[in-house]
Amino acid sequence: MAEQSRGSVTLMDVAARAGVSLATASRALNGSTRRVGDDLRERVLAAARSLNYAANAQAQAMARGRTNVVGLVVHDIADPYFSSIAAGVMEAAEGHQVLVTLGSTLRRPEREVEYLVALRGQHSRAVILAGSRMDDSPVAEALRREIEIFEGDGGIVVAISQHQLPVDTVVIENRLGARDLATSLVELGYRRFGVLAGPDALLTARDRVHGFRDGLGRAGLDLDPTLVVHGAFTRDGGHQAMRSLLDRVGELDCVFAVNDVMAVGAMVAVREHGLSVPQDLGLAGFDDISTLRDVNPSLTTVRLPLEKVGATAFDLVQTAAERTKPRTRRIKGEVVLRQSTRPAVAS
Amino acid sequence: MAEQSRGSVTLMDVAARAGVSLATASRALNGSTRRVGDDLRERVLAAARSLNYAANAQAQAMARGRTNVVGLVVHDIADPYFSSIAAGVMEAAEGHQVLVTLGSTLRRPEREVEYLVALRGQHSRAVILAGSRMDDSPVAEALRREIEIFEGDGGIVVAISQHQLPVDTVVIENRLGARDLATSLVELGYRRFGVLAGPDALLTARDRVHGFRDGLGRAGLDLDPTLVVHGAFTRDGGHQAMRSLLDRVGELDCVFAVNDVMAVGAMVAVREHGLSVPQDLGLAGFDDISTLRDVNPSLTTVRLPLEKVGATAFDLVQTAAERTKPRTRRIKGEVVLRQSTRPAVAS
DNA sequence: GTCTATCGTGGAAGCGCATTCCTACGAGGA
DNA sequence: TCCTCGTAGGAATGCGCTTCCACGATAGAC
Numbered sequence: 001m002a003e004q005s006r007g008s009v010t011l012m013d014v015a016a017r018a019g020v021s022l023a024t025a026s027r028a029l030n031g032s033t034r035r036v037g038d039d040l041r042e043r044v045l046a047a048a049r050s051l052n053y054a055a056n057a058q059a060q061a062m063a064r065g066r067t068n069v070v071g072l073v074v075h076d077i078a079d080p081y082f083s084s085i086a087a088g089v090m091e092a093a094e095g096h097q098v099l100v101t102l103g104s105t106l107r108r109p110e111r112e113v114e115y116l117v118a119l120r121g122q123h124s125r126a127v128i129l130a131g132s133r134m135d136d137s138p139v140a141e142a143l144r145r146e147i148e149i150f151e152g153d154g155g156i157v158v159a160i161s162q163h164q165l166p167v168d169t170v171v172i173e174n175r176l177g178a179r180d181l182a183t184s185l186v187e188l189g190y191r192r193f194g195v196l197a198g199p200d201a202l203l204t205a206r207d208r209v210h211g212f213r214d215g216l217g218r219a220g221l222d223l224d225p226t227l228v229v230h231g232a233f234t235r236d237g238g239h240q241a242m243r244s245l246l247d248r249v250g251e252l253d254c255v256f257a258v259n260d261v262m263a264v265g266a267m268v269a270v271r272e273h274g275l276s277v278p279q280d281l282g283l284a285g286f287d288d289i290s291t292l293r294d295v296n297p298s299l300t301t302v303r304l305p306l307e308k309v310g311a312t313a314f315d316l317v318q319t320a321a322e323r324t325k326p327r328t329r330r331i332k333g334e335v336v337l338r339q340s341t342r343p344a345v346a347s
Numbered sequence: 348m349a350e351q352s353r354g355s356v357t358l359m360d361v362a363a364r365a366g367v368s369l370a371t372a373s374r375a376l377n378g379s380t381r382r383v384g385d386d387l388r389e390r391v392l393a394a395a396r397s398l399n400y401a402a403n404a405q406a407q408a409m410a411r412g413r414t415n416v417v418g419l420v421v422h423d424i425a426d427p428y429f430s431s432i433a434a435g436v437m438e439a440a441e442g443h444q445v446l447v448t449l450g451s452t453l454r455r456p457e458r459e460v461e462y463l464v465a466l467r468g469q470h471s472r473a474v475i476l477a478g479s480r481m482d483d484s485p486v487a488e489a490l491r492r493e494i495e496i497f498e499g500d501g502g503i504v505v506a507i508s509q510h511q512l513p514v515d516t517v518v519i520e521n522r523l524g525a526r527d528l529a530t531s532l533v534e535l536g537y538r539r540f541g542v543l544a545g546p547d548a549l550l551t552a553r554d555r556v557h558g559f560r561d562g563l564g565r566a567g568l569d570l571d572p573t574l575v576v577h578g579a580f581t582r583d584g585g586h587q588a589m590r591s592l593l594d595r596v597g598e599l600d601c602v603f604a605v606n607d608v609m610a611v612g613a614m615v616a617v618r619e620h621g622l623s624v625p626q627d628l629g630l631a632g633f634d635d636i637s638t639l640r641d642v643n644p645s646l647t648t649v650r651l652p653l654e655k656v657g658a659t660a661f662d663l664v665q666t667a668a669e670r671t672k673p674r675t676r677r678i679k680g681e682v683v684l685r686q687s688t689r690p691a692v693a694s
Numbered sequence: 695g696t697c698t699a700t701c702g703t704g705g706a707a708g709c710g711c712a713t714t715c716c717t718a719c720g721a722g723g724a
Numbered sequence: 725t726c727c728t729c730g731t732a733g734g735a736a737t738g739c740g741c742t743t744c745c746a747c748g749a750t751a752g753a754c
Binding site for chain 1: 701702703704705706708709710711
């Protein structure tokens with residue numbers, strides 16, 4: 001029997017209908033340290049139900065002085081890398097009575113700061129910054145400053161990617177993964193590598209290049225700097241970067257794109273050029289984006305458990321109370337060799 | 348010169364530092380009908396800046412009686428279909444002073460209702476339900492009821508997909524798109540079709556099958572019901588469904604998967620069976636998911652402007668005040684013929 | 695049988711802000 | 725010079741809720 005009154009139903013309405021005080025109604029609905037008699041509790045719950053009562057979350061937040069909103073800030077939600085992480089966060093949050101709000105910076109780093117301010121206004125319990133750090137000191141400085149304020153207000157900040165900020169961080173082992181990949185590729189017999197390196201300012205991209213060079217170095221190989229071309233971290237970026245490498249394709253036997261999306265773009269560029277992967281050129285990516293697992297030839301890459309990354313970040317949020325100093329959780333990637341790097345090694 | 352005090356900075360702190368009253372500080376910061384002298388305004392703004400003041404959003408919401416939170420509820424944020432829509436919504440929301448909160452139902456329809464309740468508690472200005480309606484009367488009934496309550500509280504509800512609810516809706520022309528696709532495939536010379544149909548309860552899937560059958564019918568062709576197999580709306584669902592069709596592959600010359608993700612799974616199944624697309628079998632999908640545009644052979648599909656869908660939904664939210672009855676915005680798909688349906692027609 | 699913990703309940707304060715109402719002040723007309 | 729009107733600033737109220745405190749009743753201890 002829903003009784004719709006003008007405006008929304010308040011706790012007072014519920015209390016009145018149940019014939020109890022505001023305090024009792026509140027205690028019955030949200031359970032507190034105080035106990036409420038069974039009969040009254042029942043009456044209150046029944047009243048709430050019949051009135052379709054939904055507690056006003058802002059009023060609760062104000063009265064309690066805290067909320068259970070967790071902000072998640074990503075660079076681009078349409079990018080499967082981030083949407084996988086987001087899915088991991090949301091799944092982990094499931095059943096924990098928290099509301100996840102999602103912000104997308106559209107790849108503009110200064111928006112990260114804006115979101116942080118907005119989330120502070122919301123009195124967010126925590127914010128998860130899920131994107132590569134940038135090599136951009138003014139913005140980084142502003143971010144650092146705003147984080148300090150946010151934490152000063154009692155908020156929790158968790159970062160995903162590099163440990164560049166003095167906060168709990170889920171570190172993705174980009175260097176290690178790229179190094180292992182390089183090692184594996186050398187084992188397969190490749191010797192002359194090109195790299196599609198992504199934006200230079202993006203630390204994730206840079207780490208992967210460094211790690212890759214490292215791995216080659218351990219095998220006694222050099223990476224020719226002129227064969228490292230930068231480009232956007234997207235499919236088109238990979239496509240363009242690969243094209244600019246095509247006239248030197250004779251000097252290469254394998255190309256490493258610093259993420260899968262770029263690798264797919266590169267694969268198209270190679271094909272358009274009349275060459276074949278892996279017959280004419282090996283190709284490897286990074287991330288193991290699940291929607292790209294079925295490209296043909298299937299892509300050699302470094303598998304990153306992205307949903308686990310998100311879940312780990314959420315776990316850091318949940319356990320932040322006990323921390324005394326910034327914690328680090330390392331997530332490793334695992335090389336997955338598939339068809340794009342040698343017919344014989346088809347997975 | 349940030350002065351960090353215990354707890355967060357309130358408007359009262361700002362007013363005190365500027366040497367004005369609370370009321371004046373509020374008016375200076377948010378501009379109201381009333382004017383504030385220039386000197387005082389300057390003082391207030393300077394004080395706010397130096398204290399790193401961020402207005403408490405819940406307090407504002409409570410005092411004003413409304414918020415600028417817009418809830419977006421999707422079935423699965425890791426699915427590129429939904430993440431594209433989400434990106435469209437968020438981009439459209441950019442600069443409109445609204446906070447988008449994202450909920451993922453993990454494909455459990457009853458969670459849509461739960462989110463609606465939570466968002467009502469948040470006093471959300473609006474909620475966008477971005478997922479196919481289900482053919483599930485108890486849940487649908489509960490949803491309908493909760494929508495009524497939500498709207499009774501002054502909230503705006505916008506749906507994306509089918510116009511099954513009495514709310515503003517962005518209708519995706521699934522039937523029309525599938526019909527056009529069928530027509531195009533018949534023009535290409537295909538005659539004997541199989542369909543990987545997705546879950547039967549999902550109206551989006553069902554509409555696409557119906558539309559496809561419709562298109563065939565117009566060409567005088569029948570769709571053998573035993574060649575329509577259901578399965579999950581995912582890559583693996585497509586893979587399995589295709590496998591179950593493989594023993595009858597001799598009776599087929601083309602398969603329509605009701606979305607791209609399933610089509611990709613199907614393509615793998617076909618390949619694993621030792622057959623080739625399109626030489627042995629044509630294959631078409633639906634959605635034109637951008638990350639899947641580079642599969643090889645490239646996929647014939649129906650392009651859906653998903654970001655535009657999201658943007659349109661947001662526009663409906665923004666213009667909801669003027670509506671007198673549920674509005675409908677129709678978004679059409681466009682057939683894109685690529686390599687998966689005939690070597691000669693490579694795009 | 696009285697006295698003191700204990701527990702369930704109600705009253706009321708206060709969270710931070712927008713906003714209404716009120717006051718004081720200055721300017722302009724008579 | 726006096727009165728009136730317009731305007732800028734301040735005090736106070738209330739949004740819906742949690743929680744501290746007070747109070748009465750009940751139960752256990754002596």
